[in-house]
Amino acid sequence: MVLNERAHDLLLGHSFAQRQIGYIHTLEIDYGEQMEQRTLLEVEVAAQKKRQKSSTAHHKYRAQASQQLHQVIENAMNKQLEDIDSVVHETIGIQDSVPAILDILATRSASVGRLEPLIKDLTWLGRELVAFVNLPYYRQQRSKHTSVKVDNPLLALRYIGLDNLKFVVPTFAVRHWMPHSTEPFPLLKRRLRDNSMACAIAAQEIAKLNGVNEEHAFTLGMLLDVGKIALVRLYLRTFERVWQRKVAMAREEQKKDLHTALLELKPDPLFLSSLLSKLSLKVTATVIEQMAFRYLPFNAVLQQLTTPLAKNDEYLPLTQVILKARCYAQFLSLNEHQLVEKDEVQRWFTHYGFTQNELDELAKCNFENFHIQIN
Structure with a gap:
């Protein structure tokens, strides 16, 4: 639990994660006696104490304002999360x-023909597929006769092939759903x-x-953070809306x-x-249930990930895979x-x-690029 929380802290910033652990920053270290300074006049001492008292009171007031603001935000978010659609x-x-595309790809009867009308409806996915198939690395894999630049999404679909689309489509989908901006957490x-x-x-x-369906494992591993995407989007939007309303009311x-105090507050x-x-996995489970997959066996896995395992029950093979994959990531x-x-x-890792074989193989992996070949 501690390491899981630490990983979430790191999403929001390296220095924030360090502070949560209790790291001492070098700027805060006392390197010895301070240089001798002149003795303060009595009036200066009084002024300094007054400033410190005022600053402490202001910090307390700001903390209280933040707590009240975030109580409103939390209530508003809970209400929004009830409307899962x-x-x-x-x-x-x-x-x-x-x-629908992911479901088709999970069936034996999958064909490019069945995917084409769905791809036509998703202009952003068409653009991603064309850009992907034209990457130098993948163009070099194709024969000299087919190494020309592709500009048609349906042609790109055929070049990539059904087996590869099982990995490419969920990846591009999750990237498309990412928040456009995550300020004030620029690296989030x-x-x-x-x-x-x-x-x-x-x-x-x-x-x-482990003999588990690798396409299912990859897809669920990629979808596992849709709850985080939803919560980040909801929090940043709700903070801005509630904060603006509170500032306007305080001014009026x-x-x-x-x-x-409110003007000094930023997303926390x-x-x-x-x-x-606390909530991202539960939101992921609800979102995936709402996606209503017919052929991807994800609901039972997410049920196990979000609720304590009943006595004498065992994790499903795919659940065990996802737990390890989340840990390793x-x-x-x-x-x-x-x-x-x-x-x-x-x-x-013991938990x-x-x-040892899993750890050895994972240590050899490239975690930035697809493990696919385009013919």
């Missing part, structure tokens, strides 16, 4: 064609994107080693101290981190930023039952 279509922006969007990719690839590799009612990383670690992120110790990693 709005969360799916308005907040995240999931079009019905996307679950990129870290969410990287974490989704790492989780999906780790799930694919672990599934392959001439509450100068409250108005000043501690509130958002707590929200993500978080490990990669924390390890890159030197926010996890070797003994913590060892206990973490999730990683085999």
Whole structure:
């Protein structure tokens, strides 16, 4: 739980994650005695004490204003989360064609012909497929006769092929749903994107080693963070709306101290981190249930991920894969930023039952690019 929370803290910023652990920043270290200064006059001492008292009172007032503001935000978000159809279509922006495409790809009767009308409805996906198939790395894989630039989404669809689309489509869909801006957390969007990719690839590799359907594992690994996407979008939008209303009310009612305190407030990383670690999986489960997949067996897995396992029950093979993949993706992120110790990693991996073979194979993986070949 601690490492899971730490991984969520890191999404919002390296220094924030450090502060949550209790790291001491070098600027705060006392390097010895301070240089000798002149003795303050009595009037200066009095003025200094007055400023300190005023500053302390202001900080307390600002903290109180933030608490009240976030209580309103939390209530508003809870109300919005009750309307899951709005969360799916308005907040995240999931079009019905996307679950339909993923469902078709999960069937044996999948064909490019069945996908074409759905792709036509998704102009953003068509653009992504064309850009993808024209990447130098994939153009070089094609024969000399077919290495010309592709400008038609339906032609790109055929070049990529059904087997590869099972990995490409969920990836582009999740990237499309990411928030456009995550200010004042500028790296949050990129870290969410990287974490989704790492989780999906780790799930694919672990599934392959354990005889579990790797396309199912990759897709669910990629979709696992849709709850985070929804919560980030909801929080930043709701904060802005509620904050603007509170500032306007304080100005109209001439509450100068409250108005000043509110103007200093920004979205709170501690509130958002707590929200993500506590609620994101539950929101993911609800969103995926609402997507109403017919052929992708995700609901039972998410049920196990969000509720305690009943006595004598065992995790489904896909659940075990996803638990390990989520753990490994978080490990990669924390390890890159030197926010996890070797003994913590060892206990973490033991807790999730990683085999040495799994860890050896994962250590060889590239977690940034698809493991696919285009003919």
